[in-house]
Amino acid sequence: xxxxxxxxxxxxxxxxxxxxKNAVSKYFSQYQRDTSFTKVSVTNKMFSxxxxxxxxxxxxxxxxxxxxxxxxxxxxxxxxxxxxxLLDRYYDAVSxxxxxxxxxxxxxxxxxxxNVAFLIREDDGGVIRELLMILGGPDNFMVMSVFGEIDLASxxxxxxxxxIKGMEQFEKIAE
Amino acid sequence: MKECYWLLAIGYWLxxxxxxxxxxxxxxxxxxxxxxxxxxxxxLVTLLLSGCTSASSGESxxxxxxxxxxxxxxxxxxxxxxxxxYPSTMRMVNIDRMPNWDEAIKEVRRxxxxxxxxxxxxQAKQNEVVAELEAKENFALxxxxxxxxxxxxxxxxxxxxxxxxxxxxxxxxxxVHLLGKLNYVKLMKLSGxxxxxxxxxxxxxxxxxxxxxxxxxxxxQRHYYDRRKEIEAAEQLRKDSIEAALNKEPIxxx
Numbered sequence: 262x263x264x265x266x267x268x269x270x271x272x273x274x275x276x277x278x279x280x281x282k283n284a285v286s287k288y289f290s291q292y293q294r295d296t297s298f299t300k301v302s303v304t305n306k307m308f309s310x311x312x313x314x315x316x317x318x319x320x321x322x323x324x325x326x327x328x329x330x331x332x333x334x335x336x337x338x339x340x341x342x343x344x345x346x347l348l349d350r351y352y353d354a355v356s357x358x359x360x361x362x363x364x365x366x367x368x369x370x371x372x373x374x375x376n377v378a379f380l381i382r383e384d385d386g387g388v389i390r391e392l393l394m395i396l397g398g399p400d401n402f403m404v405m406s407v408f409g410e411i412d413l414a415s416x417x418x419x420x421x422x423x424x425i426k427g428m429e430q431f432e433k434i435a436e
Numbered sequence: 437m438k439e440c441y442w443l444l445a446i447g448y449w450l451x452x453x454x455x456x457x458x459x460x461x462x463x464x465x466x467x468x469x470x471x472x473x474x475x476x477x478x479x480l481v482t483l484l485l486s487g488c489t490s491a492s493s494g495e496s497x498x499x500x501x502x503x504x505x506x507x508x509x510x511x512x513x514x515x516x517x518x519x520x521x522y523p524s525t526m527r528m529v530n531i532d533r534m535p536n537w538d539e540a541i542k543e544v545r546r547x548x549x550x551x552x553x554x555x556x557x558x559q560a561k562q563n564e565v566v567a568e569l570e571a572k573e574n575f576a577l578x579x580x581x582x583x584x585x586x587x588x589x590x591x592x593x594x595x596x597x598x599x600x601x602x603x604x605x606x607x608x609x610x611x612v613h614l615l616g617k618l619n620y621v622k623l624m625k626l627s628g629x630x631x632x633x634x635x636x637x638x639x640x641x642x643x644x645x646x647x648x649x650x651x652x653x654x655x656x657q658r659h660y661y662d663r664r665k666e667i668e669a670a671e672q673l674r675k676d677s678i679e680a681a682l683n684k685e686p687i688x689x690x
Contacts, residue, residue: 299583307578307620310596314619321621328621 285393285406288357289335297341303334308409320418327415336405351376351397354404364393367413374398377430381411392416394430495598496575498568499613502550514557519549519643529643536626545616552609562602562609566591569600596620607655 292298311328339347355378358364364380371377375398382391389411396403407416420431502514521529526547530537541547566589569575575591578599586605592598601612 296584299581301579301581303579304577306576306592307590310578310592310620313595313617314621316621324621 285335285358285391285404288354288404289337289406292337295339297339297344299336299338301334301336301338305332305409308332323415324419327412327419330410330412331407332409334405334407336403338401338403340401342400347402348376348397348399350402351378351395354395354397354402355380358393358395364391367392375401389413392431396430495615496569496573496600496613498565498573499600499611502565502611514552514561515550516553517551519551521547521549534626534629536622536629540619540622540626542619543617544614546614548613550611550613552611554604554607554609557609557611559604562604566602575600 289300293300308328308331311325314325316322316325358380359366364382367379367381369376369378375396378395380393380395381389382393384390391406391408392411392413394403394405394407396405416431503518523541523544526541526544527538569591570577573593575593578590578592578596580589581587586603588601588603590599590601592600595617597615597617599614599618601610601614603610603612
């Protein structure tokens, strides 16, 4: 009986984990074959390379330490407004992911030109495991997921120092 | 290279033990020990030398095979143009002395850029190469990108000391092979610097111009292939119609 209980708990836990994974991955897989989207994926193997880099520069050391804790980045981007209204896509993405329940809203900046929503997923210990950025305006739409162990202050600094296209929005979190 | 120093040290050390043994009583027993030591030494030599050779030529065999297909003075099968950059040539490209460039390439031993014939190094061939790199040579996917006009896959192994980038756009394909370590933080800073300025640097401009010629050649080749296909199709149609006419049963009229 004890074994059966453990088994049932394990199955339930795996289902919960699957559901959490599924919230964003479902969204990404939805647009996987859509040629109007640019798809970017960076694996944990890439981030593990940052542990190998040596530097005396303190700001770079901070960047490297933060990057070494990341496990991956996935991003979807489009500026093709012919297929669908990109602002509608933004609202649809935010509501789909919020309704899933595994993410909570961190910050939203909305104006006439561009809307940005930041959502996070934390583990039981309060460590941020996934940071999701959804950006939408009349001319562009982007969903970017950064996962691993995330330090919000460092993410802002990384984007500021490296000037990576699309990541400049993360600077808003650090402000 | 460190292995070679160890090898020399062991080479000096082992015979000295053997000689030491011969001077003391019970020399026969010591001789036996020295004999074993010598065999051990030979074994070490063989092992370390094989290690040294594999380390020096430790680059991907799949890449070597791909390069073999490059007959520069004949009709090249897959590769249109090969560019090889060594630490000195990579520093030369940086005419404008951008500090992040020099830092990014400091530990790179060789950078090879192969401009491929797009019609021959097609998607199927690329998938084949990627599958071989992953299955046979422990390469792992580091990053990938795909959009309407272009895509790339970056694979690497041995803590990033060897990396291969396969890049496609609508007109040309490139395979970039990197031996040694690239400082990715400096590289990203460099790309940020370049984005901020209109001036890419004279060296990079020259390189881009040279690669632009490959792009033109690839476009001409594509036109040539398209034209050839059209001619072949027209020829086939003509042959089929002649054959059909010959095989046609004669109509007998009374």
